[in-house]
Amino acid sequence: MKLSPDGEHIVYLTVLGFQASAMAVDQAGNAYVAGPGFVAKLNPAGSGWVYNMPISAAVSLAGVAVDATGHAYVLGSTAPGGSIQTSSHAFQQTEPNTTYPHAFVLRLNAAGTGFDYATYLTGSDGDWPANIAVDASGAAIVSGTTASADFPTTPGAYEGPVGASATANFLTRLLPDGSAPIYSALPAWIGGPFQMAADPDGNAALLLFNGQMLRFNPEGVLTFSKTGSGATYTADPLAMDAAGSTYLLGSANAGLVVKNSLFPCEQGSPAVLTVYDSGGGVLQSTYLPQGTTAASLALGPNSEVYILGSIDSTFVPTQSIASVSNGPWFLTRFAQNPAAQPVQLVCIVNAASFYAAPIAGGEIVSLFGIGLGPVQGAQAQASVESGFPSQISNVQVMFNGSSAPLLYVQDGQINAIVPWSLATASKAQICVSYNGSQTNCLQWPVTSAAPGVFTVDGYYAAALNQDGTINSAANPAAPNSIVSVFATGLGPNDPPQADGSIVVPPLPVNGLPFLACSVTGFFGGGVRPLENQYAGPAPYLVAGASQINFSVFAEIPTFELLSTSSVPPYFSSNAFGLYVSGEAPAIAPPASH
Amino acid sequence: MKNAMVCLILLQATVGSAATPSFLLGFDYSEAFGFGDQPPTALAIDGANAIYMLSGTWDATKLPPLLFWARQAGLIRS
Numbered sequence: 236m237k238l239s240p241d242g243e244h245i246v247y248l249t250v251l252g253f254q255a256s257a258m259a260v261d262q263a264g265n266a267y268v269a270g271p272g273f274v275a276k277l278n279p280a281g282s283g284w285v286y287n288m289p290i291s292a293a294v295s296l297a298g299v300a301v302d303a304t305g306h307a308y309v310l311g312s313t314a315p316g317g318s319i320q321t322s323s324h325a326f327q328q329t330e331p332n333t334t335y336p337h338a339f340v341l342r343l344n345a346a347g348t349g350f351d352y353a354t355y356l357t358g359s360d361g362d363w364p365a366n367i368a369v370d371a372s373g374a375a376i377v378s379g380t381t382a383s384a385d386f387p388t389t390p391g392a393y394e395g396p397v398g399a400s401a402t403a404n405f406l407t408r409l410l411p412d413g414s415a416p417i418y419s420a421l422p423a424w425i426g427g428p429f430q431m432a433a434d435p436d437g438n439a440a441l442l443l444f445n446g447q448m449l450r451f452n453p454e455g456v457l458t459f460s461k462t463g464s465g466a467t468y469t470a471d472p473l474a475m476d477a478a479g480s481t482y483l484l485g486s487a488n489a490g491l492v493v494k495n496s497l498f499p500c501e502q503g504s505p506a507v508l509t510v511y512d513s514g515g516g517v518l519q520s521t522y523l524p525q526g527t528t529a530a531s532l533a534l535g536p537n538s539e540v541y542i543l544g545s546i547d548s549t550f551v552p553t554q555s556i557a558s559v560s561n562g563p564w565f566l567t568r569f570a571q572n573p574a575a576q577p578v579q580l581v582c583i584v585n586a587a588s589f590y591a592a593p594i595a596g597g598e599i600v601s602l603f604g605i606g607l608g609p610v611q612g613a614q615a616q617a618s619v620e621s622g623f624p625s626q627i628s629n630v631q632v633m634f635n636g637s638s639a640p641l642l643y644v645q646d647g648q649i650n651a652i653v654p655w656s657l658a659t660a661s662k663a664q665i666c667v668s669y670n671g672s673q674t675n676c677l678q679w680p681v682t683s684a685a686p687g688v689f690t691v692d693g694y695y696a697a698a699l700n701q702d703g704t705i706n707s708a709a710n711p712a713a714p715n716s717i718v719s720v721f722a723t724g725l726g727p728n729d730p731p732q733a734d735g736s737i738v739v740p741p742l743p744v745n746g747l748p749f750l751a752c753s754v755t756g757f758f759g760g761g762v763r764p765l766e767n768q769y770a771g772p773a774p775y776l777v778a779g780a781s782q783i784n785f786s787v788f789a790e791i792p793t794f795e796l797l798s799t800s801s802v803p804p805y806f807s808s809n810a811f812g813l814y815v816s817g818e819a820p821a822i823a824p825p826a827s828h
Numbered sequence: 829m830k831n832a833m834v835c836l837i838l839l840q841a842t843v844g845s846a847a848t849p850s851f852l853l854g855f856d857y858s859e860a861f862g863f864g865d866q867p868p869t870a871l872a873i874d875g876a877n878a879i880y881m882l883s884g885t886w887d888a889t890k891l892p893p894l895l896f897w898a899r900q901a902g903l904i905r906s
Binding site (some may be wrong): 237242518572 | 869
């Protein structure tokens with residue numbers, strides 16, 4: 236289907252008559268479609284084929300790209316027993332065997348009557364091609380996974396750490412004539428589906444299945460990587476523009492912080508579009524319109540951003556496609572606009588887990604946005620006598636009209652404590668006031684508990700060993716020793732504590748019981764409550780902060796806090812890790828929770 | 829322990845930075861459509877900003893009448 240540039244009219248909608256696996260479009264509006272064993276070029280009106288070039292019946296095509304001169308580039312793999320006709324000057328002219336699928340790269344001539352080159356790009360075991368792009372020089376950049384130990388790499392090429400997967404992720408940039416790689420690298424060993432995009436200069440970005448993004452220069456040198464960037468694997472979440480900027484669809488729950496967001500966030504796993512400059516700095520990171528789940532991303536000629544995906548009932552479109560009813564899919568467009576007005580108060584998350592989830596009274600939360608406070612961050616001055624203030628540097632945060640105690644204020648972030656009075660509400664209106672000027676307000680759901688465990692890196696807990704030192708890789712806890720982790724959002728205390736007060740003995744107790752439990756891995760083996768020594772308000776910290784002391788075992792890598800009420804609702808925290816040394820002791824069978 | 833905890837909380841706070849004035853995307857439009865059985869599998873844009881979507885299947889009953897000609901003109905490859 237082709238839509239007009241304003242997105243409001245269908246130019247054509249045509250049934251191809253075959254299952255297409257990939258599509259590319261040139262500047263003039265010709266569409267190049269990869270079908271079963273062939274590539275076809277559809278004219279700009281959608282009224283007829285310009286050419287239809289067969290490749291082989293025994294191949295599958297993973298991707299197609301097109302350059303400024305109308306040459307199509309195809310990435311595919313052979314089926315068992317299949318092969319392609321390679322060109323005389325090809326990098327790899329022969330197929331190692333016909334037992335396994337082998338990747339190949341083709342360049343069609345502009346008329347679509349033959350191949351400028353056709354080469355294998357393979358080792359002796361199987362290859363599974365993923366993406367193809369072409370730069371302004373005509374160099375094809377391809378990616379995929381390979382099980383071949385002898386997959387062709389170039390000397391000195393970047394090689395990522397060997398991981399648990401038996402398959403490596405490959406990234407290769409071929410000379411424009413297909414005779415040799417400019418570089419060919421195995422940048423990761425995690426296998427799985429992943430995505431690649433490239434810019435006209437030949438820079439390339441990879442999004443791995445684990446959410447890590449890697450960016451390479453035209454020579455294959457790693458320029459930066461982003462771990463924990465919030466990236467999520469979707470159908471086509473990655474693109475690069477002519478300036479070398481990388482556009483990435485991701486989720487904010489992994490700790491990604493937005494910048495100049497055009498929409499407030501939603502609870503759950505709000506989708507975010509993030510743009511990184513060529514050095515890895517964040518140019519902008521914005522939530523998407525309410526009710527959308529993004530899947531695919533594409534760029535226009537002037538780096539306009541088009542995003543496609545699915546919607547829920549809360550989505551409100553700003554326009555419609557003529558004669559087309561609304562439905563489960565959406566299309567949205569962003570473009571450079573110096574007059575755009577980013578949202579001031581963008582999101583509220585649990586300050587420990589960074590989950591954008593319903594909030595609870597006493598929960599320490601982080602609010603993100605722009606213009607929320609002074610450029611230089613300011614911390615609260617607190618004492619047992621005064622507690623934490625509800626105003627710092629002329630910043631106040633209101634939850635349903637009640638001032639929240641503040642821990643830290645800054646232009647882009649505020650750390651505050653949800654007033655205990657919110658425990659009786661089902662929804663909260665959250666507003667920030669700075670220098671007498673109020674921001675937009677968030678409407679946010681309220682719950683009775685929202686546990687989150689503080690971490691140092693998104694996974695390993697900010698924990699103390701039994702001797703009071705900080706738990707780390709260099710300073711692990713001894714097996715069977717007691718560690719302390721810190722949490723928030725565990726619900727009301729008994730007796731109730733004043734907002735912002737510092738907890739002192741005699742200590743109150745949690746109204747909702749929680750236990751630290753081990754989580755027995757990725758295969759759903761259940762949970763095992765640990766030997767808990769204490770789970771309650773943290774002494775001499777602000778009311779709303781909790782401390783959990785428990786014994787650890789060496790062989791159990793992942794933990795969670797779980798509520799132990801006999802009746803719903805049940806609550807669980809983010810999963811977290813601890814550094815524990817020593818040999819694994821004998822373990823008891825997991826107990827159910 | 830108190831100081832350690834406060835520091836740990838504030839470690840979580842070391843985020844955010846000033847805007848880069850030269851780069852600012854604005855929101856243009858959003859729209860919904862419902863005639864595909866599955867979400868489009870590919871999205872591409874040409875030099876004039878025309879939008880191309882590739883979908884595995886289309887539900888013909890949800891196509892508007894004016895598109896009947898387009899469906900009839902489908903370029904079936906045998």
